[in-house]
Amino acid sequence: MSRESNAEELMLKLRNLGLTPYEAKAYLVLLRNKVMTSTQISKEAHIPQPRVYDVLKSLEDKGLVIVSEGRPKLYRVEEPRKALKKLADRIVEKVKEDYLSLVDVLEEMYASKAEEAREEIWKLNSPSRIYDKILDVISEAQVELLISAYDHMLDKLKPRLKKLSRKGVSICLITYGYSEPQKYVDEHRVKKTIGTVIVIADRSEMVFVTDWHDPLRVKTGEKAFLEGEPVRTVYNVAEGIAQIFIRTADSKEVSVGGWQAYLEDVEAEYVEVIS
Template sequence: MIESIKKLGLNEYEARAYNALLDNSKASAVFVSKSSNIPRARVYDVLFSLEKKGFVTRSASKPIEFRVVKPLTAVESVSETKQKELDKNLEEFKVIAKTLEQKANIEADFSDSAWVVEGRRNIYSKIAEQLENTKENVLICSSESGLKRKKGYFDKKLASLTSKGVKVISKPSLSSRFVVFDKNSVMLFLNQEKGSEDQEKALLINSPFVANYFYLNGKK
């Protein structure tokens, strides 16, 4: 049980204290110290930390008693806090990325070139980059599960493109996986979908001739 509770973002002492309160609903710090084998000199710090994280509340009267917050309520609070932290970090990362882009000497013309991309995270990042510059159409060809995953991952970007009049086409396929951008470039997946995400490889080909070939065959 303690190991499961720790997965909620609590350390060893916090998990022990919360577990003790789960069994008793409310209790004094002395009781928590004895029942969870937490040194008395540390128990108040541990309980106050749990309160700050949203897992317990305390009484206003003395002696102070601590009451457990329902697990689902506590988890929702933790999730909301973590999401706010992620959103804040994401905005900071975007500012940093924009600053770096201004300094970077990035060649815009990659005509008739091919680049190997390894790892699903890197592949999806490159797809996102291509979608940013897409003006007319996108063709996504993959298995049913692959289409569902990509639509979920790129949901906001695809919705934004659709609102701008970009034609987004999804085609299920058991034999091939690729994404065509404006018939100018294509991201071609090179291995089986069932493999490890880290082992996944793709080839980004910037060639209207090749991209148009995949576009026409993928639409059939």
């Protein structure tokens, strides 16, 4: 990494800690030069002289800079590890205070309108938000929970499901893949194929995931365009499997499945057969 790009990254991270652009510049200049006057800092950091005093006062208030008495005043940085740790702790504490002062008021405002929006359908795009919503719906179940999910999702879901089970909530679970029996639920079925992720709590709220996997190459998520000669097909109604195997120009045999395929090499969006 070049010195210039490294300086830009340091500036960005200092901004994230609440420093203004001028404060970040002054801090880095002072850090490199150990002890400086305000005039020296102003010139080297390219900060207007009338502004530099306010900038240095703010850095002093943040605990990052110490100033000597006398004329001219001299400035130096405090030991960064300790000073930045104290600054970060103050920021976290301030965020907590703001959260505590806001949450009750905002919850009251949200609750007053929540019932009006209850029947709406909302779309979530990122996997992290989908997971969060699934976990929220699971936690809200009071009587019964119906859930279908992929086996690799169980690590995140299992703690919530076990907690529901201990509360006496009836749980029906379907997993797609090869998971072991989940004995903490009332009913568990395993489907060795693909499926749709669905979560329904008390028949009142549902999460329906339309496309969990990335197309087209199942293992890498890369898009693919394949041409080749059909070799054979596999069709199993009981397990819900439909596959076609093709031999490509380089003599490789590739398995192709349909929407949300994960057992095959490729998830197909469109298949054209030319006689």
